[in-house]
Amino acid sequence: MSAAAPSPRGEPLLRVEDLRVEFPGEDGIVHAVDGITYQVFPGRTLGIVGESGSGKTVSSLTALGLTRRQGARISGRILFDGQDLLSLPEDKLRAIRGNDIAMIFQDPLSSLHPLYKVGRQLIEAVRAHRDVSRAAARERAVELLDLVGIPDPARRVDEYPHEFSGGMRQRVMIAMALANEPRLLFADEPTTALDVTVQAQILMLMERLQRELGMAIVMITHDLGVVAEMADDIAVMYAGRIVETSSAARLFATPEHPYTWGLLKSIPRLDGPREQDLVPIPGTPPSLINPPSGCHFHPRCPYAQPEHSRIDPALEPVPDEDQHHVACLLDSSTRKGLWEQLQAGNTPEQALAEVAAAEGAAT
Amino acid sequence: MIRYIIRRVLIGIMILVIVCALTFVFFRVLPTGNPALLRAGRDPQPKLIKEIEGVLGLNKPLIVQFWDYMKEFFLHFNLGYSYYSQESVRGLIVERLPATLSLTVGAAILWVLGGLSVGIISALRRHSFLDRLSMGTALLLLSVPEFWLGLVFLLLFANDIGKFKILPGAGTYVGLTYDPWKWFTSLIMPWIVLAAGSAAVYARLMRSSLAETMREDYIRTARAKGLRERAVVRQGVRSAINPIFTLLGLEIGVLLGGAVLVETVFNIPGIGVLNYKAIQSSDFPVVQGTVLLASSFIIIANIVVDIAYAYLDPRVRFQ
Numbered sequence: 001m002s003a004a005a006p007s008p009r010g011e012p013l014l015r016v017e018d019l020r021v022e023f024p025g026e027d028g029i030v031h032a033v034d035g036i037t038y039q040v041f042p043g044r045t046l047g048i049v050g051e052s053g054s055g056k057t058v059s060s061l062t063a064l065g066l067t068r069r070q071g072a073r074i075s076g077r078i079l080f081d082g083q084d085l086l087s088l089p090e091d092k093l094r095a096i097r098g099n100d101i102a103m104i105f106q107d108p109l110s111s112l113h114p115l116y117k118v119g120r121q122l123i124e125a126v127r128a129h130r131d132v133s134r135a136a137a138r139e140r141a142v143e144l145l146d147l148v149g150i151p152d153p154a155r156r157v158d159e160y161p162h163e164f165s166g167g168m169r170q171r172v173m174i175a176m177a178l179a180n181e182p183r184l185l186f187a188d189e190p191t192t193a194l195d196v197t198v199q200a201q202i203l204m205l206m207e208r209l210q211r212e213l214g215m216a217i218v219m220i221t222h223d224l225g226v227v228a229e230m231a232d233d234i235a236v237m238y239a240g241r242i243v244e245t246s247s248a249a250r251l252f253a254t255p256e257h258p259y260t261w262g263l264l265k266s267i268p269r270l271d272g273p274r275e276q277d278l279v280p281i282p283g284t285p286p287s288l289i290n291p292p293s294g295c296h297f298h299p300r301c302p303y304a305q306p307e308h309s310r311i312d313p314a315l316e317p318v319p320d321e322d323q324h325h326v327a328c329l330l331d332s333s334t335r336k337g338l339w340e341q342l343q344a345g346n347t348p349e350q351a352l353a354e355v356a357a358a359e360g361a362a363t
Numbered sequence: 364m365i366r367y368i369i370r371r372v373l374i375g376i377m378i379l380v381i382v383c384a385l386t387f388v389f390f391r392v393l394p395t396g397n398p399a400l401l402r403a404g405r406d407p408q409p410k411l412i413k414e415i416e417g418v419l420g421l422n423k424p425l426i427v428q429f430w431d432y433m434k435e436f437f438l439h440f441n442l443g444y445s446y447y448s449q450e451s452v453r454g455l456i457v458e459r460l461p462a463t464l465s466l467t468v469g470a471a472i473l474w475v476l477g478g479l480s481v482g483i484i485s486a487l488r489r490h491s492f493l494d495r496l497s498m499g500t501a502l503l504l505l506s507v508p509e510f511w512l513g514l515v516f517l518l519l520f521a522n523d524i525g526k527f528k529i530l531p532g533a534g535t536y537v538g539l540t541y542d543p544w545k546w547f548t549s550l551i552m553p554w555i556v557l558a559a560g561s562a563a564v565y566a567r568l569m570r571s572s573l574a575e576t577m578r579e580d581y582i583r584t585a586r587a588k589g590l591r592e593r594a595v596v597r598q599g600v601r602s603a604i605n606p607i608f609t610l611l612g613l614e615i616g617v618l619l620g621g622a623v624l625v626e627t628v629f630n631i632p633g634i635g636v637l638n639y640k641a642i643q644s645s646d647f648p649v650v651q652g653t654v655l656l657a658s659s660f661i662i663i664a665n666i667v668v669d670i671a672y673a674y675l676d677p678r679v680r681f682q
Contacts, residue, residue: 066586098589105587110580113598114678115605125588160677176588 012039019076028289034240047227050237102177106189108169112161119157125179144175167198239296246324256326302348375662443648452652463633474558482569501563513628534630573603612665
């Protein structure tokens with residue numbers, strides 16, 4: 001997705017341009033985010049998918065100025081409403097945080113202050129941005145707990161986080177994020193720490209709230225099931241970069257990047273044939289200090305060619321599809337062939353052999 | 364909660380009895396520890412020693428002496444009489460308690476406030492010059508004994524022997540009700556000297572505890588809410604104080620031990636000096652009384668801290 005491309009959905013609410021975040025560490029510089037570009041449109045959901053350590057959380061924390069490690073080197077632009085969040089002074093950014101842009105985190109228990117009643121924490125969130133009385137803020141707190149579906153909110157507002165179940169805590173976190181009706185919500189693995197049944201409830205809640213409040217959501221997750229449920233658009237991250245981005249429907253129908261295939265093939269499916277084995281992605285996520293040369297994915301890519309360790313692929317539109325971008329050195333036709341073979345249940349090796357044979361026959 | 368408090372108090376009383384028994388044994392089995400011998404003058408007749416032992420009740424078996432003492436203590440709150448002055452030990456303690464309380468309470472306030480604020484500043488400005496300076500000073504204060512620090516202070520600041528004659532020196536203590544201003548100025552140096560060691564411990568504990576809580580997820584949440592940095596730090600401090608608070612009960616014991624030395628150096632007529640002199644002259648009842656007092660302080664402080672902790676941390680309350 002190039003930053004300059006005109007969009008059919010109007011002006012983006014958030015535009016991240018060539019964002020880079022580096023942390024100088026003891027063993028060298030960690031390239032946590034390595035030049036990513038994406039945009040989020042009002043009222044829509046962008047899913048950012050990737051393994052842990054792919055830089056997806058750091059990129060969103062950076063947008064809010066919450067990059068915690070000292071000495072982080074940040075470059076690029078994060079445009080929200082036309083102003084660059086990266087160059088805003090701290091007090092201006094603070095006025096946006098929790099107000100126009102809110103965030104919810106992975107572990108709702110550790111993300112709530114254990115020694116304060118949830119009411120107090122909600123009141124704080126309201127009063128950080130609105131000049132209202134404590135009593136009015138408290139009423140709003142009860143209203144918010146009600147909004148996120150916590151039963152008996154008037155009583156529960158006086159309870160401590162440890163008195164809530166995991167799902168209820170995440171509801172409290174969501175209530176807190178919604179306190180000032182943000183236009184953009186970053187949700188960082190909001191359901192990862194929850195039971196599967198509760199996960200579905202939380203996702204449904206977020207969808208309902210998005211419809212009611214019209215906010216945009218950036219859903220950061222490693223779970224393709226979650227983005228399938230929620231996202232309108234998807235960006236797949238690998239080793240600090242976006243390797244593929246498109247609409248959700250298209251990404252699930254015709255994924256183009258071998259890493260995306262790997263992600264899709266490693267999800268267990270209840271409706272698939274039982275004997276079909278899951279295909280894990282071989283190897284481990286790469287070091288962000290010394291990322292592999294060329295295409296960062298080549299050491300784990302079953303289809304990599306020798307020259308892929310030298311050439312660094314750019315994120316480019318798929319032919320005839322200007323909303324679908326991929327950073328892959330394989331030929332577009334080869335990729336289509338490989339995906340068809342994989343869909344047919346072949347292993348990556350079989351798929352590669354089949355496609356090579358077909359291409360050999362064609363030439 | 365009530366059951367818990369009752370249990371703690373009962374255990375506390377048991378500990379007091381054990382402490383008493385230990386001091387009883389320690390002082391009576393020590394070879395030079397026969398007070399009758401000390402009181403009988405030079406080259407005493409064995410008959411005289413026996414007589415004095417009879418008067419002091421030392422000729423009874425140890426276990427009987429202990430039983431009598433415990434009975435008097437629990438039934439009449441009577442701590443016996445000094446072998447020397449024949450004054451009631453309870454009277455001696457009551458007379459000297461205000462001086463010791465003035466010293467220790469003042470030092471405790473100074474120690475908690477000083478230690479915590481230095482710790483907070485250090486934690487927020489980690490690895491800065493200020494942090495290194497205060498942590499270095501803390502290490503120094505932690506390592507030096509109170510009596511040495513007290514003497515150094517006197518040599519530096521006392522208005523009789525000091526280099527800079529700005530504060531009243533040793534032996535200038537007067538009661539609070541007698542002259543509040545003189546009371547205050549005479550205690551400035553003792554407070555600082557007594558508080559220094561504990562404040563240093565607290566500063567270091569607070570620094571590491573706060574540095575840890577400031578990395579917690581809920582601090583990130585507080586920032587994400589758009590709270591001012593002051594409010595964010597307050598949330599961190601609120602959590603960081605809890606683990607330190609539990610040590611308060613133990614630190615009271617250190618403080619009382621230090622008070623003995625500080626009272627001696629600054630010649631403050633408190634329990635510490637009473638105890639010190641009584642040990643020197645094998646005045647068992649006085650030693651016994653002061654030890655009992657100090658241990659009750661520590662036991663009560665610990666019970667109070669544990670109960671207060673339940674109010675500081677709601678998670679403990681519900682267990």
